[in-house]
Amino acid sequence: MTYNSTLLRRPGAVEAGGLDAGVAAHYGDPYREQRLLAGVHVAAAQGKNLTAVVDLSHRGVVTVSGPDRLSWLNTLSSAQLTDLAPGVSTELLLLSIQGRIEHDVRVLDDGATTWLIVEAAEAAPLAAWLTGMRFMLRVEVADVSGLWAVAGTVNPVTEWSERLCWRDPWPHIAPGGFAYTAVPEESHPGLDRSWFEYLIPMADLDAAVGVRPLAGSWAAEALRIAAWRPRLGAETDDKTIPHELDLLRTAVHLAKGCYKGQETVARVHNLGHPPRRLVFLQLDGSQHTLPAAGSAVLLGERQVGTVTSVAQHFEMGPIALAVIKRTVDPAAELTVLDAGEKYVAAQETIVAPDAGQVVGRQTGFLRVPR
Template identity: 75%
Template sequence: MTTPSPLLSRPGAVEAAGADAGVAAHYGAPLREQRALAAGTAVVDLSHRGVVTVSGPDRLSWLNTLSSQQLTDLAPGRSTELLLLSVQGRIEFDARVLDDGATTWLLVEAAEAAPLADWLNRMKFMLRVEIADVSAEWGVVGSTRPVPEWSGLLVWEDPWPHVGPGGYSYAVAAEDVHPGLERPWYEYLVPAAELEATIGDRPLAGSLAAEALRIAAWRPRWGAETDDKTIPHELDLLRTAVHLAKGCYKGQETIARVHNLGHPPRRLVFLQLDGSQHTLPAAGSAVKAGERNVGTVTSVAQHYEMGPVALAVIKRSVAPDEVLTVLDGDEPYTAAQELIVAPDAGQVVGRQTGFLRGPR
């Protein structure tokens, strides 16, 4: 169970629910906080997140054999992202990765930390690695700008939306106009005992603000956009979390087969929702094309500029220009889709035409 953040004692703090329980959803002014977070004048308390460390001389080569990412040459201070997959190529864990030269830090969702540490410990065998769930000892603070006063802290810089070495973009949008460019993202590791002192009187934004900016950046989140069937291709995660030319790892066969010869069965889409109802549908609401159920809303937020927005995972076969309806109980919301993952994603061998551009 997540220990509530001491920052919940700040004036106006309202605790979040669900995956963000333990930190503030907002401090009384969600949209104003969102503007401040976007401008880089506020930071967001993410101290409920999980932190797992891997130390020892074999740590990077060992993680390299287990994960989708090339890690053997990861330089100290450089940020990346990895996936741990099932044999069928489905996402089991998604970790933000930072190495300090002696320890590899895995920043994960709260629900991932204990299972990930347990799984890694079972994979150790005779290698010189030590795994620890240090979530109780460390907090995470998010920002859209570097914080000069925190230059001595470890910081993970989100590689999204840039296509990393060995990666591939499934997005229709060209990389230089990807909305993720408007949301640079930094996560600072702060000793839990020093969280309040480190933040001091710096303005705070709640998790609602961070979620709205994430959704607008088309950035998938483990546990929100993922389920027990999700493969990386469906969420455009080949751009930041998969190295297509690295050695063997569990799930690699599915990654290669879908990328080269097949198509992912579903695709991530951004939805601009009708704002006239002054309410938001819940995550998990059905997405319909006419009378057909074609997908599910995975994340939803009120954006300070665009109004109500959402991410959804829908069937690949849905026409790109089809106007969709989000149905929350008996309440319908008209939804205009904006393509994230191209409908013809995958099958790159012999590709000549289509939505998808070639490798970057």
């Protein structure tokens, strides 16, 4: 069934495609929306200072309830969840036997229910798989995507302080995590992007947003790309392992017990290197178009990777994320080829070519501000 957000009725709304189909790409002024979301965090409306929000109501929401929920999810996933306190945000991966990413899940527990926020197409298969893994445990799984909407913002919303809220832990290194980038945590560009995702009853979405300024998915994507934040379905394919995207930083606990895919995680981390690595690309801005996701990344005339996400940033101009071969020289100038058009691309290293041989730094979970 095709989803169309009620906020698409707002003036100027233009629907997005791809992963964000069903919500607005923008509301008529993409650059202003991005500035509002990224820089000028508040805007005056009817005498109030209001934080801009992004409609993410197409996202999937799955709930897990029951007294065994956290210990059960802990045995299935890459994250350490047995001691997850109410109101604390984290991230987990569900992997294949070969260690490839099948689900990337935002996790929040309220003391009685664990809330799992995923990409739109992931909710039904995730709920079905979890249901099949219950056995005799005291857990109940439900896909509640039709009942709950998600709204994203860079700042906490004062009026929503009592709502459930997931705060993106990126780029802080979670307990048991490991950084695969050589950039120190205190210099990581992801620190410029705080990110909150609020859970709102679907029927209340329009009223909850009210006169608050709206920014489209294009604005959110530009900030995500600039923060080097990978996204399931964009930076991933059927071969992606967590190391290639620096996801050991926030979504993998290297010292926890056995889970599906752990052998690959440990082997690559301790004995080798991932075959590919995520890079940030600054694209030549002389063209009036952007290359599409899926475009080839070339070193000379040889393809060495693929563009995974692309956006026009309000300050940096055209930017992209790409996954390339690990052995590509980090200093090499690359080109992006799309429908015969070539774009010069200067790379910035995200996952280091020698990833696995650097020293990790650990911090704590992030607690949602109240």
